Amino acid sequence: MFKRLFGRRQDAPRTEEEAQREEEQVVQSLEKSRQGVFGRIAQMFQTDDPITDELWDELEEALIQGDVGLETTQYLVNRTIDRVNRYGTKRAREARDMLKAEMVRVFQEQVKPAPPTTPKPYVVLVVGVNGAGKTTLIAKLAHRYKNRFGKRVLLAAGDTFRAAATEQLETWAERAGVPCVSLGQGADAAAVVYKAIDAALEQDVDVLIVDTAGRLQAKYNLMQELEKIRNIIARKLPGAPHEVILVIDATTGQNGVLQAKAFLKSAGVTDVAVTKMDGTAKGGIAFAVAQDIQRPIRYLGTGEKLDDLALFDAQAFVDALFAEDHR
């Protein structure tokens, strides 16, 4: 069901081969997590030992250590215990799939069906704090839309605040082989977006992806700027932006999730991308993100290259955390 719902999105379907390659990337990006607490959890549920209270205590401790977050951890542990009691399960090994099923559920609770028709241009707004991986994600998405789905892609350099941010996007655009609308550093971000929409309409663009600033300091009001950008997009293209992706850096842990929450209201976030999965041993952060942000995780960043992007699949993710032949 999970895959089918995503299947109606712009960037689907994946071929069997593509899905497999992405799953392999996810498995690789979770190597550190498996070497850490998730490998330990997998081991705890690999034995024929009887299920004891200590097992649950250990699981709780490990999940918290793995950045799952207190609330989500308790939710997961309690629901697994409920299942175990309901089925009269006695051995740790037999509880393993119950734990995994509850883990998968944490993600699936957020999935909502996408609209059946594809508007044009399809506008994707990308938001998140500085350094989260917005610009890199945009490059990966551009590459993906263009090369995998043959879409005409245009980028908009809406992070006009940070020095070199527009050049960085232009460099990535070149690498991905897509055009980019930029007015340089210091320009009005809303003006960039305005110009980009005109260009998209003129050039028959399928997908317009908009980069934004991520500076969270006072004085400069980022949230106001994001609202303004949203309004301009909506005024020029009713129904747009069609996707607002909140980018969260997996290596920033619970604090990163907390910071990301600031974007929910003003940016109208519809989806989440979790980046740098390859850079942390605490892949459990994905569970905390799903529960705290209350939006579906769409993408996982699995590295720094154009190809290092996987469509998020809850079952594949949980399987990868437990992957035995990779431990």
Ligand SMILES: Nc1nc2c(ncn2[C@@H]2O[C@H](COP(=O)(O)OP(=O)(O)O)[C@@H](O)[C@H]2O)c(=O)[nH]1
């Ligand atoms: N290892 C790894 N690094 C990433 C990933 N995504 C982004 N980065 C790195 O994170 C840093 C910040 O990325 P950038 O896209 O500039 O963040 P922005 O400020 O949100 O636009 C860069 O050095 C990227 O190469 C990822 O999935 N894995």
Ligand SMILES: [Mg+2]
């Ligand atoms: Mg950037």
